[in-house]
Amino acid sequence: MIPFNKPYLTGLETQYIQEAVQSGKISGDGIFTKKCHRFFEERYGFGKCLLTTSCTDALEMAAILIDIQPGDEVIMPSYTFVSTANAFALRGAKIIFADSGSENPNMNVALLEPLISDRTKAIVPVHYAGIACEMDGIMDLADKYGLWVVEDAAQAIDGYYKGKPLGGIGHLGAFSFHETKNIISGEGGMLIINDERFRERAEIIREKGTNRSAFFRGEVDKYGWVDIGSSFLPSEVISAFLYAQLEQLDAIQEKRKAIWQRYWDGLYGQLPQKGIKFPHFIEGSTNNAHMFYLVCSDLEQRGRLIEALKSAGAWAVFHYLSLHKSPYYTSKHTGAELPWSDFYSDTLLRLPLFYELTAQEQQLIIETILKAA
Numbered sequence: 001m002i003p004f005n006k007p008y009l010t011g012l013e014t015q016y017i018q019e020a021v022q023s024g025k026i027s028g029d030g031i032f033t034k035k036c037h038r039f040f041e042e043r044y045g046f047g048k049c050l051l052t053t054s055c056t057d058a059l060e061m062a063a064i065l066i067d068i069q070p071g072d073e074v075i076m077p078s079y080t081f082v083s084t085a086n087a088f089a090l091r092g093a094k095i096i097f098a099d100s101g102s103e104n105p106n107m108n109v110a111l112l113e114p115l116i117s118d119r120t121k122a123i124v125p126v127h128y129a130g131i132a133c134e135m136d137g138i139m140d141l142a143d144k145y146g147l148w149v150v151e152d153a154a155q156a157i158d159g160y161y162k163g164k165p166l167g168g169i170g171h172l173g174a175f176s177f178h179e180t181k182n183i184i185s186g187e188g189g190m191l192i193i194n195d196e197r198f199r200e201r202a203e204i205i206r207e208k209g210t211n212r213s214a215f216f217r218g219e220v221d222k223y224g225w226v227d228i229g230s231s232f233l234p235s236e237v238i239s240a241f242l243y244a245q246l247e248q249l250d251a252i253q254e255k256r257k258a259i260w261q262r263y264w265d266g267l268y269g270q271l272p273q274k275g276i277k278f279p280h281f282i283e284g285s286t287n288n289a290h291m292f293y294l295v296c297s298d299l300e301q302r303g304r305l306i307e308a309l310k311s312a313g314a315w316a317v318f319h320y321l322s323l324h325k326s327p328y329y330t331s332k333h334t335g336a337e338l339p340w341s342d343f344y345s346d347t348l349l350r351l352p353l354f355y356e357l358t359a360q361e362q363q364l365i366i367e368t369i370l371k372a373a
């Protein structure tokens with residue numbers, strides 16, 4: 001069977017882990033964590049980067065940093081991963097779900113303003129499939145109403161919007177290095193602090209609510225409990241793995257983009273008469289080749305494609321179920337209908353996309369789709 005995903009190893013991961021182990025320091029914020037921070041800050045010009053043990057953790061840190069209190073409202077798409085919502089729900093926020101657009105699953109920015117109330121504290125755009133949300137419109141609304149913007153850039157590494165790296169536009173941004181993402185460390189993530197005001201407190205929250213980081217830099221002569229916090233930092237073992245991946249970021253991206261393009265060339269223009277839609281990039285958005293998806297015309301067609309691909313020996317998979325209809329949130333939801341979110345829940349299909357996917361395997365997938373659609 002052709003799997004949906006296969007984690008790619010550059011070959012240096014175990015060597016770097018061995019170096020970390022032999023250095024005698026394997027807890028967090030050692031040599032490899034610093035190398036990763038520097039890599040991101042230099043390559044993308046991010047204000048400050050802090051590795052975390054997951055994107056989920058980075059989002060939870062963001063919710064603490066913007067001081068979410070019970071009853072505060074946070075606007076985000078319903079078509080997203082649970083962690084986007086959980087991070088804020090954990091602090092007592094009421095989640096206000098926005099519908100996706102007709103062109104792609106990202107939040108429809110034109111629908112956001114009526115969702116803003118005097119309890120609204122933040123907007124959390126999710127760059128689905130690494131395709132940029134319309135950030136100009138979102139930042140304008142945030143300015144107008146005094147809201148924070150936290151980008152869920154879990155899928156968006158190396159993606160850009162109007163020349164700016166995704167994750168670096170909102171006040172805070174969160175990346176994931178889960179094994180299903182472009183750059184991986186098994187589990188892993190990163191918080192990006194673009195607003196200076198969060199720099200110091202972010203370090204404290206990540207270090208169990210202590211000023212330990214400032215202590216190690218010699219800025220204070222003792223450290224203690226100064227705020228709430230948790231243990232959000234990864235061990236050097238994880239950072240060493242991640243650094244081996246970062247060194248190969250360009251090669252990994254180039255390969256994924258070539259694979260993505262092969263799907264596009266094989267399918268686009270061949271299928272429109274069947275009502276299948278393709279990824280749509282807004283003006284100014286680049287393609288980071290995180291995902292190749294198709295939007296089928298209905299649930300029945302998607303089921304048919306999944307079955308045909310399975311018979312041919314390939315795993316294609318659907319994705320999110322609308323969070324506003326989830327068992328946990330449906331009774332808390334405002335009741336608003338979100339038809340586009342439900343539509344993508346029923347129709348979006350993801351094709352296998354990983355570094356080692358071969359041209360022959362892709363050909364089989366493409367031919368199967370052309371026949372079965």
Ligand SMILES: *Cc1c(COP(=O)(O)O)cnc(C)c1O
Nearest residue numbers: 054055056081083154176178189
């Ligand atoms: C993968 C993903 C997450 C969670 O990332 P973890 O590192 O697994 O915590 C959050 N949001 C989105 C949109 C994701 O795709």
